Amino acid sequence: MNFVTGLKCVFCGTVYSTRVAYTCPRCGIAGILDVEFDYAAIGRRLTRRRLAGRAEQSHWRYRELLPIGADAALPALSVGWTPLTPAAALARHLGVRTLFLKDDGRNATGSLKDRASSVGVVKAREKRRKIIACASTGNAASSCAGMAASMGMRSAIFVPERAPEPKVTQLLIFGATVFRVRGSYEQAFQLCQQACERWGWYNRNSGINPYLVEGKKTVGLEIGEQLGWQPPDWVAVSVGDGCTIAGVWKAFREMKTLGLTERTPRMLGVQAEGAAPITTAFRTGEAMRPIEPHTLADSIAVGVPRNWQKAVLAVAESGGAMINVSDEEILEAMRYTGRLTGIFAEPAAATAVAGLRRALAEGTVGRRASVVAVITGNGLKDVQSARSAVTQPFDITPDGDGLADILRGQELIT
Numbered sequence: 086m087n088f089v090t091g092l093k094c095v096f097c098g099t100v101y102s103t104r105v106a107y108t109c110p111r112c113g114i115a116g117i118l119d120v121e122f123d124y125a126a127i128g129r130r131l132t133r134r135r136l137a138g139r140a141e142q143s144h145w146r147y148r149e150l151l152p153i154g155a156d157a158a159l160p161a162l163s164v165g166w167t168p169l170t171p172a173a174a175l176a177r178h179l180g181v182r183t184l185f186l187k188d189d190g191r192n193a194t195g196s197l198k199d200r201a202s203s204v205g206v207v208k209a210r211e212k213r214r215k216i217i218a219c220a221s222t223g224n225a226a227s228s229c230a231g232m233a234a235s236m237g238m239r240s241a242i243f244v245p246e247r248a249p250e251p252k253v254t255q256l257l258i259f260g261a262t263v264f265r266v267r268g269s270y271e272q273a274f275q276l277c278q279q280a281c282e283r284w285g286w287y288n289r290n291s292g293i294n295p296y297l298v299e300g301k302k303t304v305g306l307e308i309g310e311q312l313g314w315q316p317p318d319w320v321a322v323s324v325g326d327g328c329t330i331a332g333v334w335k336a337f338r339e340m341k342t343l344g345l346t347e348r349t350p351r352m353l354g355v356q357a358e359g360a361a362p363i364t365t366a367f368r369t370g371e372a373m374r375p376i377e378p379h380t381l382a383d384s385i386a387v388g389v390p391r392n393w394q395k396a397v398l399a400v401a402e403s404g405g406a407m408i409n410v411s412d413e414e415i416l417e418a419m420r421y422t423g424r425l426t427g428i429f430a431e432p433a434a435a436t437a438v439a440g441l442r443r444a445l446a447e448g449t450v451g452r453r454a455s456v457v458a459v460i461t462g463n464g465l466k467d468v469q470s471a472r473s474a475v476t477q478p479f480d481i482t483p484d485g486d487g488l489a490d491i492l493r494g495q496e497l498i499t
């Protein structure tokens with residue numbers, strides 16, 4: 086049994102039973118459903134003390150807040166409970182009092198998406214499906230393939246043409262059947278959707294599957310618990326589809342509802358300038374207008390974000406802000422984040438840090454604030470982009486000719 090009471094459409098407000106599989110029958114594909122829980126019952130079990138006593142070093146330690154049965158079969162691959170790393174040097178560089186990085190690149194397949202995919206494969210098994218499918222720009226795909234492999238399931242993955250090679254290789258290694266669609270992410274999404282309907286595969290697309298965002302919210306629950314239930318002033322998250330920031334916000338709302346925390350942080354949503362339809366919707370108050378995305382941060386290059394409404398509501402409800410950054414600012418953030426923390430963030434992950442820098446400069450976030458930036462994916466997944474952010478190594482001969490000159494130039498010796 087679990088604590089889910091129903092699925093509520095974010096557009097029309099109708100509440101359905103969990104027999105509804107993906108989106109609102111009345112609103113169609115736009116009718117994203119939100120999972121509702123019996124918080125009174127959860128609150129009796131999930132106390133600070135009980136949690137402190139749990140040995141589980143994974144996101145399953147919050148299983149009452151996940152839409153899975155108590156005896157559900159779980160993937161063996163480790164998910165969540167990633168480090169929350171203090172980043173004092175980076176904080177000084179940006180000019181903010183306190184900064185932590187939530188290093189989700191440390192998940193099993195290297196990104197935050199493992200949180201969603203792990204719930205996806207559990208739900209697929211529950212519904213007795215043997216194949217799980219997903220359309221993704223990369224990270225959702227590789228995590229879906231990895232979690233499927235861990236559960237002994239097959240996966241069918243649709244990637245857009247421009248998906249970075251390392252990410253495609255990663256999912257081939259996990260034994261996925263990979264379709265590289267000659268077209269955009271949106272077209273890959275549509276094709277995956279049709280294939281799922283036709284062959285009865287379980288659809289892991291977070292744009293329509295209501296359960297995945299519940300997996301994503303555990304990153305927020307962990308931030309809360311790792312900070313001793315004292316939330317920061319701000320949480321910076323990069324935004325593509327919009328469901329990650331919506332998930333993080335849901336976590337903080339739930340912690341307050343359950344009495345685990347007394348207050349909630351403000352959400353700072355960061356988009357790349359060339360793919361910012363959610364920032365536009367947030368600022369204008371109008372419905373999201375699809376765009377053609379142009380950014381090197383492939384994980385957030387989403388032109389038709391399905392969860393835009395959830396994201397806008399989350400940021401607004403938190404009293405937060407949306408901000409855009411350029412690709413140059415993203416590359417720069419990859420560089421100084423790596424240099425000052427030892428954490429290699431992929432472009433979409435560094436976007437959160439770049440956004441924080443801009444928000445500080447513009448005065449949106451105050452200098453005395455405490456901030457957590459979510460590093461959503463590991464930089465090793467997209468070395469091509471990283472290379473354009475850095476300089477070349479020094480080529481020298483084995484006899485070390487010219488070594489001293491270079492060292493002086495680098496101020497490594499005087």
Ligand SMILES: [Zn+2]
Binds near residue numbers: 094095096099116
């Ligand atoms: Zn509806």
